[in-house]
Structures are given as structure tokens and as C-alpha cells.
Amino acid sequence: MDHNDYYSTLGLSRNATQDDIKKAYRKLARKYHPDVSQDADAGAKMAKINEAHDVLSDPEKRSVYDQVGHQAWVQGVRSADDLKAHRHWQHQASSASDEDLGHIFEEFFGRSGSRPRGARGRAVWPGQDIHADLSISIEDAYKGTTRTIQLKSAGVTPDGRLTDQVRTLEVKIPAGVAQGQLIRLAGQGEPGFGEGAPKGDLYLKIHIEPKDRMQVQGRDLLMPLAITPWEAAIGAQVQVNTPAGPVQVNVPAGTIARRKLRLRGKGIPGKTPGDILLEVEIAVPSAVTEEQKAAWQALAKAYPGFNPRF
Amino acid sequence: MPQRNDGIPRTIIEHVEIIEDNSLCTHDIARLCNVSPQWVIEHVEQDILHAQNRDGTYYFSTAMVWRARTIADLEDKFDADPQLAALVADLTEELHLLRNRLSRIDDK
Numbered sequence: 289m290d291h292n293d294y295y296s297t298l299g300l301s302r303n304a305t306q307d308d309i310k311k312a313y314r315k316l317a318r319k320y321h322p323d324v325s326q327d328a329d330a331g332a333k334m335a336k337i338n339e340a341h342d343v344l345s346d347p348e349k350r351s352v353y354d355q356v357g358h359q360a361w362v363q364g365v366r367s368a369d370d371l372k373a374h375r376h377w378q379h380q381a382s383s384a385s386d387e388d389l390g391h392i393f394e395e396f397f398g399r400s401g402s403r404p405r406g407a408r409g410r411a412v413w414p415g416q417d418i419h420a421d422l423s424i425s426i427e428d429a430y431k432g433t434t435r436t437i438q439l440k441s442a443g444v445t446p447d448g449r450l451t452d453q454v455r456t457l458e459v460k461i462p463a464g465v466a467q468g469q470l471i472r473l474a475g476q477g478e479p480g481f482g483e484g485a486p487k488g489d490l491y492l493k494i495h496i497e498p499k500d501r502m503q504v505q506g507r508d509l510l511m512p513l514a515i516t517p518w519e520a521a522i523g524a525q526v527q528v529n530t531p532a533g534p535v536q537v538n539v540p541a542g543t544i545a546r547r548k549l550r551l552r553g554k555g556i557p558g559k560t561p562g563d564i565l566l567e568v569e570i571a572v573p574s575a576v577t578e579e580q581k582a583a584w585q586a587l588a589k590a591y592p593g594f595n596p597r598f
Numbered sequence: 599m600p601q602r603n604d605g606i607p608r609t610i611i612e613h614v615e616i617i618e619d620n621s622l623c624t625h626d627i628a629r630l631c632n633v634s635p636q637w638v639i640e641h642v643e644q645d646i647l648h649a650q651n652r653d654g655t656y657y658f659s660t661a662m663v664w665r666a667r668t669i670a671d672l673e674d675k676f677d678a679d680p681q682l683a684a685l686v687a688d689l690t691e692e693l694h695l696l697r698n699r700l701s702r703i704d705d706k
């Protein structure tokens with residue numbers, strides 16, 4: 289799905305109505321939404337579809353987009369001032385003729401060259417917040433980590449040229465962040481447009497990745513605990529290696545499979561630390577030698593009325 | 599601002615703001631989801647968004663940000679009825695939980 293502009297991304301002509309835009313978006317969302325699509329790059333396709341829809345479904349944005357064109361829009365042109373800077377850049381780069389740009393200016397400012405009413409108001413746009421997911425490991429959630437994030441956004445060089453800027457942030461994630469926790473990095477969102485326009489914020493939603501059948505829900509860690517049939521039947525004290533370190537666990541007599549044993553306060557640390565929930569699995573050893581077979585037969589004899597199927 | 603060898607500017611952020619659970623007010627949710635505070639209040643009153651009412655002020659968990667953003671997005675892009683949008687958000691959440699469980703079973 290390699291498209292040149294937002295209209296072709298949505299499969300629309302430039303005179304599409306708002307109703308056409310909605311219909312096209314809904315059809316494509318059903319096809320490419322990552323929750324329903326089997327395509328490996330469904331997420332990337334959906335992001336492009338969302339980007340196109342966000343612009344074309346907003347009459348103000350669409351109006352500017354139609355006038356400045358796709359190239360200028362993706363390079364950050366959102367206002368009259370941006371268009372001037374863009375013209376300067378385009379002139380330097382000689383990638384568009386003055387005649388073409390003159391036409392854009394006439395369309396945008398009117399033939400007299402003065403600003404239309406309301407243009408000054410729109411010339412200051414606060415920067416948008418950026419929302420992103422940040423994946424960390426279970427160990428990182430317990431101990432903290434530093435993660436490197438690259439952000440791409442529009443920027444203006446000292447000589448007024450619009451450019452794509454890549455920024456790298458090294459973010460220290462403290463110990464004790466929970467699954468789904470939000471972290472705010474003030475002023476690290478999209479830059480604002482216009483003089484004195486504030487920058488947006490960057491919000492990171494923490495995703496703690498499951499590992500070795502361990503997974504985090506909130507601050508609680510769910511992990512399997514394999515025990516033997518005799519430990520389950522008569523009880524035992526077993527050592528469990530957890531991300532919080534080794535812990536001695538009392539397995540009560542009569543423990544059944546899938547029972548959950550709670551280790552209070554051993555989950556992800558925090559003001560109110562989470563718990564570790566050990567989900568019991570009973571591992572049955574194979575009977576290989578004659579002695580082992582005899583042992584199982586003796587067990588069967590000890591439980592003559594036991595039938596797990598009733 | 600320090601530069602790496604590749605010339606990309608690098609900013610080191612030592613202290614981040616952790617948004618504690620149940621610390622978000624109506625205006626925070628409204629800003630994070632690009633909706634009006636009235637939209638947030640209406641959705642709480644319809645039991646679509648869940649909030650703690652402390653001394654007459656609503657406080658939201660950070661999980662509610664994802665839910666509110668999803669519902670606002672569905673209402674906006676699909677003209678969805680709020681209850682229907684909430685149902686889709688519920689089902690999406692359930693789908694993710696089931697996929698997580700499935701991946702744990704597959705690892706066995």
C-alpha cells in the first residue's frame with residue numbers, strides 16, 4: 289500500500305465528501321486493524337490510514353492540506369508562516385517553480401497578499417501530545433532501566449528551513465513501574481507552530497513483556513509453580529526463584545492444580561507493592577523402571593475408590 | 599545538547615513524571631483524549647468510564663486513559679453510540695487478555 293497522498297491512501301478523489309471519507313476509513317479500518325488483520329505490517333498500514341483520516345476528516349486541516357499539498361504538509365506546514373518558510377526552503381532547493389508557489393500564496397492569502405481573517409488565530413497552534421507504548425522486561429520493572437527512544441517530528445532550522453528532525457531521548461525508567469503505567473515527559477511532544485506556541489508532552493504507556501510464562505497484571509506478577517504429586521498431596525516447603533529473589537514457599541497439603549498461592553508484597557515494588565501469584569502445576573514423573581511402576585501401582589492400591597472422572 | 603556519533607541530538611531525561619493510579623482528574627482525561635470535560639463526565643454518569651468519586655471530584659486510573667481514548671476514537675470515527683463503543687473497548691481488552699493467555703499456553 290504505497291500511496292502518494294492522503295486521498296489515495298483512503299482510495300478517494302479530491303472532491304470526496306465527509307461522508308465518503310468516513311465510509312472509506314471504516315472499510316479500511318475493518319480490513320487493516322491489527323486486531324483483525326493477519327497482515328504482518330497491518331499496524332503500519334493502519335497508522336497511515338489513521339494519519340490520512342485525521343487530516344481529511346477535519347475540514348480546517350483538510351483545507352490547509354489541499355492548499356499546501358502533501359509534500360509541504362508532511363514537512364510540517366500548518367500555517368501561513370510555515371508556508372513562507374516552506375517557500376524559502378523550496379526556493380533554495382529549487383524543487384518547485386516560483387509560479388507554482390505564487391499560486392499557492394494567492395490561494396492561501398488571497399490575491400492582495402493580505403492574511404484572511406482568522407489566519408492569525410490559526411497561526412499559533414500548540415504542539416500535540418505524543419502517545420507511545422514502551423516495552424520493558426519484568427526485571428526492568430523491578431529494578432528500573434534506561435531506554436533510548438527516537439522521535440521524528442517537523443522542525444525549523446536557524447535559517448528558517450523546515451526539516452524532519454530526529455531526536456533521541458534517553459529516558460531513565462525508575463524501578464516500580466506497573467503494567468499500563470503512564471509516564472509524562474513534559475515538553476517532549478510535537479513542537480508548537482507560531483511564536484510562543486507551547487510544545488506538547490510525550491506520554492509513554494508502559495508495557496511489561498511476558499517472559500518464561502510469567503506476566504504482569506498491574507503490579508501483580510503471575511508465574512507458574514511446578515510441584516510433584518507428593519508435594520501436592522502431603523504439602524512441602526519449596527524454593528522458588530522469583531524476580532524479587534529466591535523465596536521459600538509453603539505448599540499446603542491437598543493442593544490442586546491451578547490453585548494460586550499468593551506471595552504478598554513480592555510483586556512489582558511501589559507505594560503499594562504488588563503480589564506474586566504462583567499458579568500451581570502438578571508435574572507427573574514418568575514410570576520407567578520396574579521399581580517406579582511398582583510405586584505407582586502401590587499408590588493405586590492405596591486409593592481403591594478414587595476416580596477423577598466423577 | 600550532546601550529540602551522538604551519528605549526529606542525532608540526544609537528550610538525557612533523568613527524572614520522569616510517573617502518573618500515579620487514581621490521580622487523574624476529569625480535566626487530565628479530557629486533555630489526554632482530546633475531548634471536553636463534559637464528555638468525560640457524561641461517560642462516567644453513563645457508567646462507561648469508571649472513576650473514584652472523592653469529595654465530589656472524579657479520579658481516574660491510568661488504565662482509564664486507554665479506554666477513554668479508544669471510546670472517543672470509535673465515537674468520532676464511526677459515529678458510534680457510546681454504549682456500543684464501550685462494548686467494543688471491552689471486547690478489545692478481552693481479546694488482548696486472551697491473546698496473552700494463549701501465548702503463555704503456547705510457551706508451555
